[in-house]
Amino acid sequence: MSNILRTPDDRFADLPDFPFDPHYLTIEDPQLGALRMHYLDEGIADHGTVLMLHGEPSWSYLYRKLVGPVAAAGWRVIAPDHIGFGRSDKPADRGVFSYDRYVGWMRQFIDRLGLDRMVLVAQDWGGPIGLRVLADAPERYLGVFATNTLLPNAEPPPRGVDDWPGPIVRPWIEHCRSSDDLAVSEVIAATFVQRPGEDVLAAYDAPFPDASYKAAALALTTLIPAEADSPGIAENRAAWKVLESFEQPFATAFSDNDPSTAAWEGVFRARIPGAARAPHSRIDNAGHFVQEEQGDALAKDLVKFLATLGKA
Numbered sequence: 001m002s003n004i005l006r007t008p009d010d011r012f013a014d015l016p017d018f019p020f021d022p023h024y025l026t027i028e029d030p031q032l033g034a035l036r037m038h039y040l041d042e043g044i045a046d047h048g049t050v051l052m053l054h055g056e057p058s059w060s061y062l063y064r065k066l067v068g069p070v071a072a073a074g075w076r077v078i079a080p081d082h083i084g085f086g087r088s089d090k091p092a093d094r095g096v097f098s099y100d101r102y103v104g105w106m107r108q109f110i111d112r113l114g115l116d117r118m119v120l121v122a123q124d125w126g127g128p129i130g131l132r133v134l135a136d137a138p139e140r141y142l143g144v145f146a147t148n149t150l151l152p153n154a155e156p157p158p159r160g161v162d163d164w165p166g167p168i169v170r171p172w173i174e175h176c177r178s179s180d181d182l183a184v185s186e187v188i189a190a191t192f193v194q195r196p197g198e199d200v201l202a203a204y205d206a207p208f209p210d211a212s213y214k215a216a217a218l219a220l221t222t223l224i225p226a227e228a229d230s231p232g233i234a235e236n237r238a239a240w241k242v243l244e245s246f247e248q249p250f251a252t253a254f255s256d257n258d259p260s261t262a263a264w265e266g267v268f269r270a271r272i273p274g275a276a277r278a279p280h281s282r283i284d285n286a287g288h289f290v291q292e293e294q295g296d297a298l299a300k301d302l303v304k305f306l307a308t309l310g311k312a
Contacts (some may be wrong), residue, residue, distance in 0.1 A: 003092040004032065007207050012087060015203045018064050022087055027108045032096060037109055038087035039080035043071025047306070048117035048142050051110070052079040055124020055149070057184045057217040058289065059086030061203050065295025066121075066302060073303050075119070080109055082129070084216020086207050097219040099232040103132045119306065121145045123291065124261075125220060128152065128236070134246075135239035142309050143249040143278065145302055148288055150264040151243070153236045154228040169224065169260055176221035181211040191288035193257050200292070244271055249278035251305045253298060255286035279305055 012022075023041045026034050040060050050070050052063045060079040067077045081088040083105050084097065091097070106129050110118075118141050122130040127149030134141055176182070185201035208214050225232040250272045254265040269275045281301045286293040 004035070005090040005092055005213050006036070007087060007090070007209060007213060011206045011209060015061065015206065016197075016199045018061055018203065020064070020067065024087075025109065025112050027083075027105055027112065029101070029105070032091055035083055035089045035091075035105070037080055037083065037089070037105070039078055039109075040067060042067050042077045043075055045076035045117070046074035047309070048119060049076040049078055049115050050119045050121055050302075050306070051115065051130070052077065052121040053106070053123070053126030053130045054079070054082065054085070055126050056220040057085070057182060057187060057214075058124070058204060059207055061086070061206075062123075062289060062291045063121075066291060066299045069299040069303050070306065073306055075306060078113065078115065080106075081207075082106070082125070082216070082220075084220070090207075090213050090216060092212055092215050094215045094219040097216055097223065099128070099223045099225065100235070102129050102220075102223075103235075106130065107133050107136065116140050117142055119143050119145060119309065121147070121302065122149045123147045124149055124288070128224075128232075131243065132235060132239050135242035138242055138246055138248070141248055143251065143274070143305070144246075145251045145253065145305055146268055147253045147283070147298065148255055148258045148261045148290055150261050150267075151236055151239065152225045152230075152233070153240055154225065154230065154233045169226065172260075173221055173224055173226065176218045179218060182214050182217050184208055184214070184217060188289055188292070191258070192293055193285050193287050194293065196292060240271070244273070246272055246274050247277070248274045249305070249309060250274035251278035251280060251301075253281045253283055253290075253301050253305075255283045255288070255290040255294065257286060258288045258290070260288060279308065 020040045054062050059081045063079045084090045120130045185204045283294050
């Protein structure tokens with residue numbers, strides 16, 4: 001059985017602008033056994049539940065600027081840490097991770113909490129994981145709010161893109177495949193328009209005391225289904241068939257400085273019927289981790305979108 005690491009709690013003490021109590025539940029994996037997942041749980045579900053899914057190599061800290069405004073608008077906010085990230089358990093063996101496994105873990109997490117009447121908020125890997133789970137039971141969702149994310153299917157590149165995953169994503173995949181450590185906060189900072197404070201960068205390093213805790217952070221990038229024969233492509237294409245009949249509002253709020261996902265904004269708008277029933281926005285002065293750089297602006301757009309649900 002793979003060695004399972006758990007980041008010491010004192011690593012998460014006194015993080016800036018992060019007053020939230022931790023919550024945990026246990027999921028079961030046939031190979032790994034019991035795994036503890038951490039999540040934020042704020043607000044009351046007067047209108048429904050907003051499920052905020054982070055990507056790599058971040059954690060639920062990324063969503064801290066959105067939690068308060070969304071909860072104040074009458075929604076329950078659930079923001080989990082994927083296995084291997086944040087305060088969730090961290091298998092130390094890179095070989096145990098797979099795209100399907102992440103989908104299964106998230107499916108189990110949602111079922112264990114009994115979540116329904118959900119709005120999916122997805123960034124980075126939150127899209128490939130969250131949209132696959134949504135495709136299993138689209139009737140459980142009131143809508144989607146997509147920001148700087150994608151759902152690869154190995155079809156011809158989106159219009160305006162010469163080659164996806166292209167000159168940014170391919171080298172990133174190869175870097176993670178050949179590395180045994182990852183400078184997490186510097187990876188995040190490198191995508192910013194303006195570098196954040198050192199205390200904020202330290203919060204992104206907090207889950208990873210040393211390289212042994214970073215197996216998921218290194219492995220997840222290499223799981224991007226970039227080729228037609230990549231694991232996950234068939235399942236993603238099946239998910240696209242569901243999304244192409246998804247009528248619930250599907251909003252996009254991509255940033256103006258994230259070339260790695262920019263083309264997917266148009267793909268979502270063109271292929272998903274619910275996109276015609278939702279407001280769309282562009283977040284200025286932000287790179288890939290838009291929640292960090294322009295969290296207040298993104299929160300305003302999200303709250304506006306939530307107010308339209310049931311009215312679209």
